[in-house]
Amino acid sequence: MRYNIAVLAGDGIGPEVIRETLKVMDKVGEKFGHEFVFEKLLIGGAAIDETGECLPKKTVEKSLGADAVLLGAVGGPKWDPQPANNRPEKALLGIRKALNLYANLRPAVVFDELKDASPLKSEILQGGLDILIVRELTGGIYFGEHGYRKDSAGAEFGEIAYDIEEYSQMEIRRIARVAFDLAMKRNKKVTSVDKANVLESSRLWRRTVAEVAADYPEVELDNLYVDNCAMQLVRAPKQFDVILTSNIFGDILSDEASQITGSIGMLPSASLTEGSFGMYEPVHGSAPDIAGTGKANPIATILSAAMMLRYSLGLSDEADAIEAAVDHFLKSGYRTFDLQASPEHKVVGTEETGDLIAQMI
Numbered sequence: 001m002r003y004n005i006a007v008l009a010g011d012g013i014g015p016e017v018i019r020e021t022l023k024v025m026d027k028v029g030e031k032f033g034h035e036f037v038f039e040k041l042l043i044g045g046a047a048i049d050e051t052g053e054c055l056p057k058k059t060v061e062k063s064l065g066a067d068a069v070l071l072g073a074v075g076g077p078k079w080d081p082q083p084a085n086n087r088p089e090k091a092l093l094g095i096r097k098a099l100n101l102y103a104n105l106r107p108a109v110v111f112d113e114l115k116d117a118s119p120l121k122s123e124i125l126q127g128g129l130d131i132l133i134v135r136e137l138t139g140g141i142y143f144g145e146h147g148y149r150k151d152s153a154g155a156e157f158g159e160i161a162y163d164i165e166e167y168s169q170m171e172i173r174r175i176a177r178v179a180f181d182l183a184m185k186r187n188k189k190v191t192s193v194d195k196a197n198v199l200e201s202s203r204l205w206r207r208t209v210a211e212v213a214a215d216y217p218e219v220e221l222d223n224l225y226v227d228n229c230a231m232q233l234v235r236a237p238k239q240f241d242v243i244l245t246s247n248i249f250g251d252i253l254s255d256e257a258s259q260i261t262g263s264i265g266m267l268p269s270a271s272l273t274e275g276s277f278g279m280y281e282p283v284h285g286s287a288p289d290i291a292g293t294g295k296a297n298p299i300a301t302i303l304s305a306a307m308m309l310r311y312s313l314g315l316s317d318e319a320d321a322i323e324a325a326v327d328h329f330l331k332s333g334y335r336t337f338d339l340q341a342s343p344e345h346k347v348v349g350t351e352e353t354g355d356l357i358a359q360m361i
């Protein structure tokens with residue numbers, strides 16, 4: 001089969017980790033008899049340099065026409081002086097909205113070989129950790145009305161700003177269904193996270209999630225307040241299977257969960273819409289501090305490609321092959337620069353990591 005993949009490498013280490021990922025995908029294509037056609041498109045600072053815009057129209061149009069989108073990372077100090085509506089990071093919100101990617105999936109998995117990298121005590125992680133955070137991605141406070149004014153009555157309050165959190169039942173229902181469907185394929189447990197003791201939007205969230213849960217009698221549903229969830233994630237993270245939450249809470253909790261794994265360079269993500277289309281990217285950013293040094297860990301992007309094969313292209317054996325190759329890489333004693341290494345480990349750079357994982361497919 002032939003698959004068209006839109007490739008948005010972006011800035012900093014983005015192009016470096018993408019290059020290694022395409023190498024691994026080519027190897028998968030060769031082994032399993034598929035042809036992956038990569039269309040390279042501009043986004044972020046690279047797009048600003050070339051076209052003046054952080055998200056050119058062509059990038060959105062071509063992405064919409066592809067079978068799936070693979071993204072590196074955007075941003076860097078070079079573009080900090082850009083106006084707020086044309087910063088590289090703005091392109092991320094823009095493309096998520098344009099592609100209607102309302103479901104963000106972020107697995108937080110502790111690889112057995114890397115359990116010492118977690119800042120948590122090893123007994124808390126005994127037997128491994130595998131949490132999937134399902135975050136609503138196109139609604140809530142990030143997309144609600146934003147406002148700013150100066151106190152018109154005088155100087156007492158000075159400047160005033162607000163951001164509105166708003167959710168419709170439709171938005172809550174569709175993200176809840178994603179979470180329950182995924183839970184059915186995992187350990188059949190959903191923890192819905194909100195702040196229903198304070199927020200009206202959270203009360204609607206909780207009620208609507210309960211309605212959706214009625215269609216999934218096999219799945220256990222728990223509700224947690226976000227402050228409690230933040231605490232439970234470091235106290236007893238193994239109680240979680242699928243965490244379902246809003247845009248802003250998911251943003252914060254998924255970063256917290258990623259730190260539990262101790263290795264940001266290892267964490268993939270998927271952003272999905274109706275049907276099978278989706279965009280896949282590492283959780284980390286463009287890491288300007290190490291760009292160009294050959295030290296970036298490409299595994300988060302390689303594992304994002306595995307998610308793409310599984311969720312958008314329906315190629316689960318191929319996805320398993322990538323994940324098994326990453327496991328084998330670690331078990332063979334290889335470590336990237338960002339991972340804790342002991343004297344018995346062999347530390348390898350970006351390119352060698354890509355070469356080795358491709359060979360291990």
Ligand code: NAD
Nearest residue numbers: 073074075076089265284285286287288289290296297338
């Ligand atoms: P970052 O994730 O880029 O880097 C944080 C730290 O982790 C750095 O020390 C970096 O060297 C390290 N790191 C990150 N990825 C790594 C990898 N694959 N291998 C080895 N080490 C890695 O976050 P930041 O420093 O807060 O942000 C840098 C830039 O990236 C900013 O412009 C920010 O806006 C942008 N950003 C983009 C995205 C995205 O494109 N999705 C996400 C987060 C941040």
